Amino acid sequence: MDNSNNYVVIMAGGVGSRFWPMSSENMPKQFLDIMNTGRSLLQQTVDRFEGICPKQNIWVVTSARYADLVARQLPDIPKRNVLLEPCRRNTAPCIAYVSWSIKTVNPNANIVVTPSDAFIGNVTRYREAISQCLKFTSETDSIVTLGIQPDYPATGYGYIEADLSCASPTNNNIYRVDSFREKPELEVALRYIRQSNYYWNAGIFIWNVNTIVNAFRVYQPEMAAFFDEIKPVLGTPREQEVINARYAECQNISVDYAIMERADEIYVYPVDMGWSDLGSWSSLHSRLPQDQHGNATVGANIRLFDSNNCIVHTSGLKQVVVQGLDGYIVAERDGVLLVCKISEEQRIKLFH
Amino acid sequence: MDNSNNYVVIMAGGVGSRFWPMSSENMPKQFLDIMNTGRSLLQQTVDRFEGICPKQNIWVVTSARYADLVARQLPDIPKRNVLLEPCRRNTAPCIAYVSWSIKTVNPNANIVVTPSDAFIGNVTRYREAISQCLKFTSETDSIVTLGIQPDYPATGYGYIEADLSCASPTNNNIYRVDSFREKPELEVALRYIRQSNYYWNAGIFIWNVNTIVNAFRVYQPEMAAFFDEIKPVLGTPREQEVINARYAECQNISVDYAIMERADEIYVYPVDMGWSDLGSWSSLHSRLPQDQHGNATVGANIRLFDSNNCIVHTSGLKQVVVQGLDGYIVAERDGVLLVCKISEEQRIKLFH
Numbered sequence: 001m002d003n004s005n006n007y008v009v010i011m012a013g014g015v016g017s018r019f020w021p022m023s024s025e026n027m028p029k030q031f032l033d034i035m036n037t038g039r040s041l042l043q044q045t046v047d048r049f050e051g052i053c054p055k056q057n058i059w060v061v062t063s064a065r066y067a068d069l070v071a072r073q074l075p076d077i078p079k080r081n082v083l084l085e086p087c088r089r090n091t092a093p094c095i096a097y098v099s100w101s102i103k104t105v106n107p108n109a110n111i112v113v114t115p116s117d118a119f120i121g122n123v124t125r126y127r128e129a130i131s132q133c134l135k136f137t138s139e140t141d142s143i144v145t146l147g148i149q150p151d152y153p154a155t156g157y158g159y160i161e162a163d164l165s166c167a168s169p170t171n172n173n174i175y176r177v178d179s180f181r182e183k184p185e186l187e188v189a190l191r192y193i194r195q196s197n198y199y200w201n202a203g204i205f206i207w208n209v210n211t212i213v214n215a216f217r218v219y220q221p222e223m224a225a226f227f228d229e230i231k232p233v234l235g236t237p238r239e240q241e242v243i244n245a246r247y248a249e250c251q252n253i254s255v256d257y258a259i260m261e262r263a264d265e266i267y268v269y270p271v272d273m274g275w276s277d278l279g280s281w282s283s284l285h286s287r288l289p290q291d292q293h294g295n296a297t298v299g300a301n302i303r304l305f306d307s308n309n310c311i312v313h314t315s316g317l318k319q320v321v322v323q324g325l326d327g328y329i330v331a332e333r334d335g336v337l338l339v340c341k342i343s344e345e346q347r348i349k350l351f352h
Numbered sequence: 353m354d355n356s357n358n359y360v361v362i363m364a365g366g367v368g369s370r371f372w373p374m375s376s377e378n379m380p381k382q383f384l385d386i387m388n389t390g391r392s393l394l395q396q397t398v399d400r401f402e403g404i405c406p407k408q409n410i411w412v413v414t415s416a417r418y419a420d421l422v423a424r425q426l427p428d429i430p431k432r433n434v435l436l437e438p439c440r441r442n443t444a445p446c447i448a449y450v451s452w453s454i455k456t457v458n459p460n461a462n463i464v465v466t467p468s469d470a471f472i473g474n475v476t477r478y479r480e481a482i483s484q485c486l487k488f489t490s491e492t493d494s495i496v497t498l499g500i501q502p503d504y505p506a507t508g509y510g511y512i513e514a515d516l517s518c519a520s521p522t523n524n525n526i527y528r529v530d531s532f533r534e535k536p537e538l539e540v541a542l543r544y545i546r547q548s549n550y551y552w553n554a555g556i557f558i559w560n561v562n563t564i565v566n567a568f569r570v571y572q573p574e575m576a577a578f579f580d581e582i583k584p585v586l587g588t589p590r591e592q593e594v595i596n597a598r599y600a601e602c603q604n605i606s607v608d609y610a611i612m613e614r615a616d617e618i619y620v621y622p623v624d625m626g627w628s629d630l631g632s633w634s635s636l637h638s639r640l641p642q643d644q645h646g647n648a649t650v651g652a653n654i655r656l657f658d659s660n661n662c663i664v665h666t667s668g669l670k671q672v673v674v675q676g677l678d679g680y681i682v683a684e685r686d687g688v689l690l691v692c693k694i695s696e697e698q699r700i701k702l703f704h
Contacts, residue, residue, distance in 0.1 A: 021671070305703065306696075318687035319373070321703040323696055328676075330691060335670035339682060339691060344658075344675055351657065351673040 021336035093250035121274020147199025153189035445602035473626020499551025505541035
């Protein structure tokens with residue numbers, strides 16, 4: 001099958017402060033092999049599109065400070081495809097920038113937008129979902145999101161409310177979206193789970209480049225005007241200079257607020273694919289292999305005694321012995337050590 | 353005062369396995385600055401004799417593998433004064449070896465024997481005690497030990513039973529020893545404490561070289577014969593070769609068993625000088641400055657949250673954050689990390 005119109009946009013600008021000291025502003029989570037697979041999360045994100053999208057159609061949007069990391073980790077991605085934000089402006093400007101850029105090289109591009117730092121346990125289901133969605137958006141002017149089958153009433157994710165009575169005529173795995181819901185209170189999340197037509201929003205979107213550009217024109221006319229104005233420099237030697245000078249003019253807004261919650265033709269493809277945003281030590285702990293005492297380890301020569309439900313994650317240490325800990329994070333990177341109760345992990349940002 | 357007959361023998365052959373990973377066989381405790389004073393315990397041991405004993409009269413007995421460490425840490429000590437044991441044979445052969453050696457250079461030597469890795473909080477009292485004992489042994493054929501005023505019923509130390517009714521006629525701080533007692537059961541230790549004439553044996557002895565050599569002749573005639581036999585090579589280029597070949601012939605026995613428990617003219621100088629053998633993480637913890645929550649730290653940039661009664665001791669880490677630990681050791685050296693309950697410290701040897 002011809003996949004030359006398939007594009008992937010990887011958003012790789014996150015700073016990963018919740019995983020300190022494993023991740024840091026100099027080395028955010030997406031650039032780390034946090035699961036000890038031999039590939040960073042960014043590299044794994046690229047790997048999942050093998051056969052779906054040619055390497056030269058993969059684009060990355062990241063912070064200027066991570067340009068070298070991206071180039072080193074993704075040597076097969078053309079340098080022109082790595083867009084460097086001089087400042088953080090949330091996902092809407094980021095997506096507008098890359099959409100306008102891709103449109104200049106392929107006005108028929110069919111695009112998957114994905115975070116760079118998520119875990120997907122069932123890659124086969126993921127690839128099947130992505131393939132179906134790409135086919136769908138190549139035939140319609142629709143925006144599709146992947147909807148993650150929730151396995152607990154999470155309060156940390158946004159939810160997508162699907163109208164399960166209204167499947168698409170061309171693909172009966174794809175349903176109309178009734179609404180996007182922000183991170184709910186626990187009671188509300190419990191109701192979502194019971195109703196079974198609510199899915200986690202994983203920030204994975206599929207659309208045709210014309211669909212998303214038109215959506216910006218309708219719902220974010222100022223942002224669209226900005227990128228129309230600078231369009232002549234995209235792909236030229238002057239691009240970075242102009243972006244550096246003017247990108248901060250863009251409104252700081254997420255694509256969910258800017259487009260998703262306003263647009264009409266939005267669909268969801270529900271999928272149960274062992275997804276995790278790996279947004280915290282506890283979520284990493286739950287995705288790593290565990291010993292019979294619930295301990296997960298990544299690192300050299302780690303031994304635990306009288307310990308349960310711990311995650312020990314080290315990169316610079318030669319040997320680690322842990323005795324008598326229950327429910328703790330022991331994490332080290334570059335000579336920085338954290339020992340902290342998993343239940344207190346939301347305070348980690350305050351510690352460094 | 354002329355102190356040219358005063359000698360110090362520092363026994364520095366211990367391997368310090370209880371302080372792993374801070375200490376190791378390659379770097380035992382005596383060579384470490386474990387209290388963060390700027391000087392290793394060995395160097396502090398030497399420093400305490402400033403003005404009491406000339407540097408050229410300080411001798412060190414250690415393992416051959418630590419020769420470089422001793423030379424580096426004690427550059428002012430003559431190389432000839434560093435005796436290298438090819439194997440461990442406990443304290444009696446070690447003391448015989450150095451006593452015969454010192455006798456060849458000064459038959460009137462007045463010697464203090466001391467471990468290399470103890471803590472002494474009140475150095476003034478220590479120096480006063482040592483000075484009085486040296487004077488005493490220069491005038492009599494007595495063996496004197498320092499007796500540490502016990503502050504709890506320790507079961508890990510040997511005790512010295514003093515006859516407090518029998519002070520020496522020449523120094524009323526010095527008493528006859530009734531007996532040496534091995535490490536007692538707790539009940540026995542409690543009785544010792546109540547009786548108040550029992551002192552901890554810190555392994556600090558003072559004697560004239562002729563007194564100790566004669567004691568070996570009487571109570572360890574084989575060992576004395578051995579050193580008489582090899583005496584012609586002591587101080588010559590052949591010494592190390594002969595020691596390497598034959599030192600293992602010596603009986604593996606402590607000086608306490610070999611001499612102290614058998615000899616008659618034994619005295620004790622009781623002293624309360626804030627002594628600790630620093631034999632465990634908990635004893636180190638109790639001697640280090642503590643914050644208001646009972647936490648003691650040695651190392652760079654260590655911060656504790658919600659933690660009590662911990663000792664955090666790091667040397668290779670740039671930053672440490674500890675949250676939610678009560679009564680733990682967090683120790684790192686050379687890329688090896690230990691997290692362990694202080695109450696389980698006796699198991700540390702099993703962990704590495």
